[in-house]
Amino acid sequence: MQIEKTIVLTLQKLLHKREDTSKQEREQFIIKTKELSLELAGITLSELHVIDCIGTYGTKNITSLSKEMDMTRGAISKICSKLLKRKVIDKIHLADNQKEVHFRLTEFGEKIFSLHETLHQAAEEKVIRFLKKYTPAELQFIDRLLKDVINEL
Template sequence: MNKEEQVMMGFRELFNKIAWLNKFKMEGSFEDYKSSEVHYIECIGRNVDSNVTKLAESLYMTRGAISKMTKKLIKKGAIESYQKPDNKKELYFRLTEEGQRIYKIHEKLHKESQERDKAVFDQVTEEQFDNMLNFIEKYSNHLDAEMKKMEIDIKSE
């Protein structure tokens, strides 16, 4: 296995381990919410004036999937829609009191995960962080370009 394959396999393993460790806390803390719903709530909580387009871009989901999730979370009472006085065409979303409750629990769990992993990150030098961040940025830019090509290919079909 070459180094590129080792890096990619390492990322997958890390992601799967993090997801596995966090799954039990998530399930215990959010009895009526799936992980995808909690992350949707997090996205709305972090971004003012979230609309379908912004959510689709942030969560890498289709507009149809966003609309479906939105309806589900409105029904659960976690989010609500609103319109701006100067733009009656566009719908925006914000957290309700219930959504804020879920958002705060998620933030608490996130802090607990950071604390759990602090021992590792404390050992990483600034130079190592810079190298990792540089790699992530380059790879992310490459994937953005590939996604843009796919959009062009899909539209031309």
């Protein structure tokens, strides 16, 4: 039973470390936005994820953003309202459906998306370099373990 307790403590350390790293990444993002004269003080992680979703998949409505991000339509609506005020996204209507509101990134939003993508890629490359020290069999186990952890949380 001792190894299980050790694993629990290690997992707790990992989660705390990840939280600290997320804060550092967010601070780095804010610093980079200021260097590029992009004013984003107070932007939330959820707002960044909406920007990323629209930037990655193109024009989206509240329902499709809600499904893609696994959030309520109400939460997405609030986030989009904030992003509209910041002039990060625009409301548009598609030619075949003037009733439904869709969102797209503004030029300002595109700059934020691009910066976020650059930082995200650098973080992903760091993880990939880290994982190169493991064998394919070990990587398959790590993948299974992480999926099991996600399913349990």
